[in-house]
Amino acid sequence: MSRAEIIRPECIPNGVDPVDWRSFAWQMRNRIRTAEALSQWIDLTPSEESAIRDLSRRFRFVITPYFASLMDRRDPACPLRRQVVPAALELEDPAGRADPLDEVAHSPVRNVIRVYRDRVAFCVNSECALYCRFCLRKRMVGEPRSGMLERELEQALDWIAQTPQIRDVLLTGGDPLVFSDRRLDWLLGRLRAIPHVEIIRLGSRLPVTLPYRVTDDLCSVLESHHPVWLNTHFNHPAEISEAAAAACDRLLRAGVPLGNQSVLLRGINDDPAVMKALGEALVRLRVRPYYCYQAQLLEGTAHFRVPIERGIDIFRELRGRTSGFAIPQYVLDTPHGKVPLDYPFARGREGDDFVVEAWSGEIWREHNPS
Ligand SMILES: *Cc1c(COP(=O)(O)O)cnc(C)c1O
Numbered sequence: 001m002s003r004a005e006i007i008r009p010e011c012i013p014n015g016v017d018p019v020d021w022r023s024f025a026w027q028m029r030n031r032i033r034t035a036e037a038l039s040q041w042i043d044l045t046p047s048e049e050s051a052i053r054d055l056s057r058r059f060r061f062v063i064t065p066y067f068a069s070l071m072d073r074r075d076p077a078c079p080l081r082r083q084v085v086p087a088a089l090e091l092e093d094p095a096g097r098a099d100p101l102d103e104v105a106h107s108p109v110r111n112v113i114r115v116y117r118d119r120v121a122f123c124v125n126s127e128c129a130l131y132c133r134f135c136l137r138k139r140m141v142g143e144p145r146s147g148m149l150e151r152e153l154e155q156a157l158d159w160i161a162q163t164p165q166i167r168d169v170l171l172t173g174g175d176p177l178v179f180s181d182r183r184l185d186w187l188l189g190r191l192r193a194i195p196h197v198e199i200i201r202l203g204s205r206l207p208v209t210l211p212y213r214v215t216d217d218l219c220s221v222l223e224s225h226h227p228v229w230l231n232t233h234f235n236h237p238a239e240i241s242e243a244a245a246a247a248c249d250r251l252l253r254a255g256v257p258l259g260n261q262s263v264l265l266r267g268i269n270d271d272p273a274v275m276k277a278l279g280e281a282l283v284r285l286r287v288r289p290y291y292c293y294q295a296q297l298l299e300g301t302a303h304f305r306v307p308i309e310r311g312i313d314i315f316r317e318l319r320g321r322t323s324g325f326a327i328p329q330y331v332l333d334t335p336h337g338k339v340p341l342d343y344p345f346a347r348g349r350e351g352d353d354f355v356v357e358a359w360s361g362e363i364w365r366e367h368n369p370s
């Protein structure tokens with residue numbers, strides 16, 4: 001695929017002022033919450049319509065007009081549509097659980113998850129611009145209680161300040177970029193004031209779901225608290241629009257290194273050709289594919305899950321066929337941390353040799369006396 005085929009032009013609907021369309025506040029105010037509103041963007045199938053009616057209360061149904069504008073009007077298998085439009089299949093998932101990573105047990109203080117000695121995930125809010133149907137944090141995102149109590153944020157900050165081993169704080173949620181610039185500036189400033197916090201990372205899907213959030217003002221805030229890294233979450237090359245590419249470019253110009261974390265999703269990106277196109281498109285934007293997660297055993301998501309062996313094959317197929325840094329690390333998140341799910345290219349010792357399999361399948365024996 002050529003560059004032009006991948007980056008999707010911005011498409012502002014008739015009758016909407018382009019200044020409004022490109023504003024974070026307008027997009028948030030005009031989010032889609034009903035089948036009727038969504039049907040202005042796509043031709044809903046009867047099954048999608050009833051799933052919206054039956055399931056949107058179980059797990060919040062909200063889509064930004066921007067993200068809806070990238071969907072295919074006629075194709076129910078559209079990879080963007082499947083990520084955010086409820087499906088009847090969400091009811092069929094006997095193995096699913098509410099908290100598969102046992103995050104609640106790994107919280108030394110509310111909203112902080114610690115599975116490693118030196119770094120934590122800090123869930124700073126429960127709001128996102130839109131809600132993904134496969135979301136790991138289903139248990140906490142989209143709660144009616146809007147925002148997090150100031151007191152809870154303070155308690156978490158106190159815990160981090162009193163825990164000198166923590167050198168890396170990952171801000172997640174929800175989505176930390178839903179915060180206003182002022183609130184984010186305050187939070188980053190508080191973390192920066194803790195001497196042992198060396199790096200701050202943001203996990204945000206807004207560059208994908210509402211890229212107009214990434215303004216010059218936001219970039220100035222981030223820049224003033226460096227080193228700040230950001231991992232975003234593209235799952236499919238069709239999510240890479242001109243607006244999303246521009247958002248990534250602004251962040252990079254502010255010196256924020258960008259990574260991407262995707263989720264392996266059946267029927268969306270469980271195909272080496274799609275993963276290769278995604279990785280290569282991201283690298284052209286100077287976004288480094290970081291992790292691709294095995295979908296968790298989360299309630300209502302069985303239809304998204306891919307068998308782990310298949311996932312290993314997909315990433316094995318990319319090795320040697322594209323730039324090494326266009327290939328993310330395929331990982332399984334567990335209550336004990338992330339585990340790499342690599343194809344075993346390193347076969348092991350045979351006599352004085354160490355036997356390896358090359359990307360092409362060829363076997364190499366490296367002389368390796370013990
Ligand atoms: C993913 C994660 C991290 C960060 O892990 P890295 O491998 O350093 O990216 C830290 N804490 C928790 C709880 C996590 O889930």
Ligand code: SF4
Pocket residue numbers: 127128129130131132134135136137138141173174175205
């Ligand atoms: S943006 Fe991230 S946290 Fe929010 S619903 Fe989607 S996957 Fe979950």
